Amino acid sequence: MKQKLSRSLFLIPALALLSIFVVYPVVNTLYLSFLSPEGKFVFLSNYADLLTRREIINPRGFARGFAFGALPHNLLWTLIHLPLTVFFGLLLAVILRHVKGGVIIKSVIFLGMVTPMIIGGVLLRFIFDGRAGIVPVVLSIFNVAPRTLTAHPDTALIALILGSVWIWAGFSMVLYSAGLETIPKELYEAAQIDGATPRHIFFKITIPMLKPITTVVVTMTLLWNLRIFDIVYAATMGGPGGATNVLALQMFFYAFRRLEFNSAAVVATILMLLAMVAATPMIRSAWRESR
């Protein structure tokens, strides 16, 4: 009994901090999202109104091929960025595992990850610049006329997504590199004795053994995709014509440029719900491990 009580006492500081800095803001944001600017309780009206706004979902954008709205942009970001990040991270980790100087190469790749994202955004602006950037120069080898990819609405979003793969791939590479080291060598040796080909070894041993790492990489990348802000803010400010706008940036504009705090709270709540869905696999995995 005494032991239980002392355990509970130790929980109090953490619970107090969580209540003040997490629970209260979350509940208050949720409550704010149900209020009109005049403070009247309107329940889901703000949500209905927001989801019909052009900056959130833009049906006309689908017809012409750009500026789909912040919500579809986030989804598109996830659809392209997530598989590429997982693929390149794994590929780099496997390739560089036995390469001489692989550690140095990995460190260089990981630099993108430790660079502040706001600086990453500025770098992307210059990397895709038609006059000074390296990407248009490389593309010109394939007879693509050089142009500033982030300045044109039809290429700006994809340019930022691919740029962010470069920034984030270092994260998945490091996790997969660590994961590869945990796979027992005996498994590979046994497979080789049984006559398994490298392809079989990779798909039947490496990939299944890396499943917990993949769960972490996918979840963290999903969460990162949902809260993407600084790269877009620094590189394009959501433009041109809203072609690169994302939910977190729109939330910022609602809150601090339009001073529409209820709209900002609605976006924040939608982001929170999406994040909860994204985090479910990792929470489940952690739960299973703890049991």
Add this chain to the structure above:
Amino acid sequence: MFKRLLTLTLLIVLVSGVALFAVEDRLVIAVPWAGAELEAFLPVLQAFTDETGIEVTPITLRFEDLAVFLPAQFAAGITVADVIFMWSWFIEEKARAGHVLAITEVIDPADLLVGALDPVTIDNQLYGIAYTGKVKPGFWYRLSFFEKHGLTVPGTWEEFVALLEEIAQIPGIVAPIASGNGVGWPLSDIAEHFLIAFGGPELFKALVAGEIAWTDPTVEAIFADKLVPLLKAGHFGEPTEWTMAKELWWGGDYGLYFMGSWITGMVEDPENLGLFTLPGTEGMVFAIDYAFIPIYTERPAAAKKLISFLATRGQVIQVGKGGHLATYINVPLEAYPPVDARVAELLVGMVVLPDLDDTIGGAFQLAFWDQLKLLWVAPEMLPEVLGILEELAP
């Protein structure tokens, strides 16, 4: 030994504390300038300190950042600085909400340009000052470039278009006009110049006041008949980060660059600078730097002294450093460097106009910048661009 060390430490803390509080007043001013621009402002603050004994510490804060955190600070009853440079629309908005100190008794409006204080005056109460300003006069060019290629300043619209076509033919030229980018304001300056040149100052004022629609045929015609054909013809370069665009223009990749008068302090040889406005222009944007005192300052008396100094004598020192034009009417013309005196001459006979997006502000300002970035690369989207601007206009 330990006791001695403790005594010595306490003594040092005590002495330094006394020294800190010995300064009667110590103000903090938030300015939008850094680097060379801030260097040029420091002598103004030094002159104020010499005159009053009040020390002033400048901190650099962009207007875009101030717009984000000042509302939260004001809601909490605190302020980042005693005097803050900021957009006029923001000062007006916060003054109406009761966050700005009235300074009517320390400023004589007759000392400043007529109309300069209008954006920060509410019900005959003054809530901010007009410091110096910069004009956005027109297209800058290198005299040596025009001389080398036998180019002349246009006197009509047709001559202007012919000049652009002539520049486009020069080997090595990427586009006749460089397009500065950043958050988007350089393109808004060009659009404003076209609106003034072809719509006249009255139409421009009506747009600022929200008395005419952006989709009005008169406004649409200016874009559709003048600006859009130039964009479609490739006479404007791709939007490029504005300081980089300046370097490329100065290096000969572009023939012309539309920029504010601060460019005189940014080029290697200001004497090699030439300037012309679009033919027929009768007005010019004079973008004034406004400053205000939040009511949350702990030193209102000293802050008022500083703001009064900035509105008057401080401007004499500032204009001498180049790139600024005074709103204080008693600044002699000799106080200006020669190149700025030439810019000041251009203002003669022109209607002085406020910066459109800085005056309207808020969501419109962001949309104006963003939609112009879109128009620059997709001019065929003009109707949609104007439609969005109309939705957010006052």
